[in-house]
Amino acid sequence: MQPLLDTIATLTPNPTEAHRIFHGRGGLHPGCEHLALDAFPPVWLLASFSQPLSEVELAEIHCALSARCGPTLSWAYQFRHEGRSETRLMAGSLPEPQHIVSEQGARYLVHLLRGQNHGLFLDMAEGRRWVREFVAGWPDKRRLKVLNLFAYTCAFSVVALQAGATQVVNVDMSDGALGIGKKNHQLNGLTAAPGMGTASFLPHDIFSSWGKIGRAGPYELIIVDPPSFQKGSFVATKDYARLMRRLPELLAPGGHALLCLNTPKLDLGFLQAQMQELAPTLRFVERVANPAAFADVDEQRSLKVLVYQAPALG
Structure with a gap:
């Protein structure tokens, strides 16, 4: 110790x-x-x-x-x-x-004495920074729609809207988590503020139906940050593939996908091999570095955040 x-x-x-x-x-x-x-x-x-x-x-x-x-x-x-x-x-x-x-x-609400998750995953700080910088650098601010899957308390949505996103669609099975997400938007002055983009909150099991999600697209940025194993909800080894197949049809031309995986049991190759097989038109761009405080003896065990891009028109 x-x-x-x-x-x-x-x-x-x-x-x-x-x-x-x-x-x-x-x-x-x-x-x-x-x-x-x-x-x-x-x-x-x-x-x-x-x-x-x-x-x-x-x-x-x-x-x-x-x-x-x-x-x-x-x-x-x-x-x-x-x-x-x-x-x-x-x-x-x-x-x-x-x-x-x-x-x-x-700013974010946290609850340290209730449950395992506290409202903000600190290991995703650089992922949130990447989203902020990506949105801020997007050339056409008249349209930048973000799909935030497994949104939890919607921290990605907060930073995307702060950086200038036009719209963020937050999807999560937990209505309670999305309720905290709404409060996070209020804390940051992101509700009905002049010149600000809009956020929607959809308590929904994505595997039951993609209709609402598809109709709201296409998206310039899709964030996929699921639990690695949550019984009855998501198991990465079998369910991540079901997400990957949907990405090409949901992404706008030139749009990006941010894929996250946090388990030491699956390495970088798990995501990359499945993406090559199931969404071959999407190009691997980079792996987002983890916060320095989360250094690991084996980077294959640590949080994996990968960026992919859809082909542009023409």
Whole structure:
């Protein structure tokens, strides 16, 4: 656990943006592979995966955080194992009535004490930066329609609209997650603001019907960020192919697709081989780099974010 304690000893006590501080899961810190420490200002969140921490270890971590952050320290601990999680507030308090964090000029609601997912996936920060830069650089601002599949709380939609997208269609099976997404748009002044694009929110199982999604297209950007394994919803090994087949007909000429996959069990070749087979007209452009804090001993295990482009007219 010493690498985690060493990191805590050098952390910035009052960070302004949400980000990962310590990524033991990347395998670069032997003995800490089960640990991750995140900043959701003004709260620190420590997570352990599969292997719980003892009360003695938690007390040692508390002392390290307290020595660095002083009397204003607020932190929580979450133990995650086999799809279940238990979260405890260890010191301080959470902001009331709502916890709002910032990232790259956008604001998001988070909920650290409820469930495994907190409202904002920090490992996707560079993916959101890529979307912001792509939209800002699009030559024809009169039309830039974005399809955000598996939208969750719609962070991609927020940055796309901030950068000038004309319309974003957010699709997710969870009406509750989309409800938080609507609040995220309100937080950022993206609802009915003059000169702003529009967002729609569709609580929908895409595999039951593509009709509504297809009629709203074609799209200049499609974002595909599914769970790697969610029983009854999405299993990457069999369901990603069903998405890939749809991309050519949903993309506008010259449009781009951002494909995301976050599991150490499937490598880069899984996405690339299937795209070559199922959507051969789309050209591979680049792999978006992950945030530096999420460095991994094997980049094939880490989050994979790939960009593809449809052929242009003519």
